[in-house]
Amino acid sequence: MYRIGIGYDIHKLVEGRDLIIGGIKITHEKGLLGHSDADVLIHAIIDGMLGALALSDIGTLFPDTDAKYKNADSTVLLRHVYELVKQKGYKISNIDSNIIAQSPKMMPYIPKMKEVLCKILELDFADLSIKAKTKEKLDAVGRELAIESNSVVLLKKV
Numbered sequence: 001m002y003r004i005g006i007g008y009d010i011h012k013l014v015e016g017r018d019l020i021i022g023g024i025k026i027t028h029e030k031g032l033l034g035h036s037d038a039d040v041l042i043h044a045i046i047d048g049m050l051g052a053l054a055l056s057d058i059g060t061l062f063p064d065t066d067a068k069y070k071n072a073d074s075t076v077l078l079r080h081v082y083e084l085v086k087q088k089g090y091k092i093s094n095i096d097s098n099i100i101a102q103s104p105k106m107m108p109y110i111p112k113m114k115e116v117l118c119k120i121l122e123l124d125f126a127d128l129s130i131k132a133k134t135k136e137k138l139d140a141v142g143r144e145l146a147i148e149s150n151s152v153v154l155l156k157k158v
């Protein structure tokens with residue numbers, strides 16, 4: 001038996017914050033604003049996993065009113081949600097995701113992101129797709145005010 005989930009996230013780009021996407025630090029003059037480390041890709045993947053299990057969403061599970069999650073490392077949240085997936089008797093079949101950023105270029109960082117995320121999620125490289133897109137200079141993402149991510153997660157009953 002399979003279950004599928006969709007995840008989406010967006011964070012504002014601001015000065016004075018580190019840019020952390022896919023569990024790695026990216027060199028850039030701005031970073032993403034959020035209560036946690038604002039890792040937009042990991043948050044989209046988490047919401048895809050939670051969505052597949054109809055277990056609500058990241059904001060419900062890790063409320064931004066909870067001081068415990070201030071500047072939280074999103075890889076820790078990802079590990080926690082992956083444990084939930086396993087507890088429910090599922091494993092991840094595959095994940096497809098997009099990072100939508102006008103700048104900086106995400107492509108050079110994707111192999112390292114895959115390394116970090118595949119290790120946490122016990123996935124082969126072939127089962128995690130991360131695609132880099134721009135917004136063709138349109139809207140808030142295109143004007144470099146934000147970075148977006150979406151993901152589709154397929155779970156398989158073990």
Ligand SMILES: [Zn+2]
Nearest residue numbers: 009038040043
């Ligand atoms: Zn987020």
